[in-house]
Amino acid sequence: MRTYTITARRDDEHGSHAGVREGLVVLDTSLAGRDDALNPVELLLASLAACMIKGVERSAPTLKFGFSSVTVSLSAERQDAPPKLTAITYELVVDTDESDHRLELLHTNVRKYGTISNTLAESVVLSGVVRRG
Structure with missing residues (x-):
């Protein structure tokens, strides 16, 4: 632990x-x-973005996945009463020459092994896509 x-x-x-x-x-x-x-929601989104980028950094050597840069764009939906986030969406953009299949494999690893993404996915709808930059 x-x-x-x-x-x-x-x-x-x-x-x-x-x-x-x-x-x-x-x-x-x-x-x-x-x-x-950054306000509290922006900090939460920044934490998720950092988790995903670190996930790429961690997964790439294991998968022998080549890339030159990563960008994550995130958006959160908030309800007022009671105040809480109801959904977070993201777009993970990876500059790579790897195949679409390998890009999806990287995405799976980023989602599966991310501490912040796993934590948030249990409390809010977390959805997103990966695409080539």
């Missing part, structure tokens, strides 16, 4: 920050919103 820890602190009424090791993330916790920070 692995444990993760992070600390977040309110700076003032305009925002907060979170950090671990040498990393620091500015958080939009202001009621007015901020253009220079």
